[in-house]
Amino acid sequence: PNAGFTSAKQTKIFVNKNYKKINVEEQIKDDNSILNFYRKMINLRKK
Structure with missing residues (x-):
């Protein structure tokens, strides 16, 4: 129940x-x- 959070x-x-x-x-x-889109954008911005 509760997506495993509680x-x-x-x-x-x-x-x-x-x-x-x-x-x-x-x-x-x-x-x-x-999620992976934002991870890629964050890595791109760091470059």
Whole structure:
């Protein structure tokens, strides 16, 4: 429950119902994810 962040019955913030599909672990694997896009942009800016 609660995307693995807490064992509480309710959270104080909204947890996306698609957390099993939309999460950092999955985005790390996808070269075209928004996470990897921002990582690439940050690295480009550092150059």
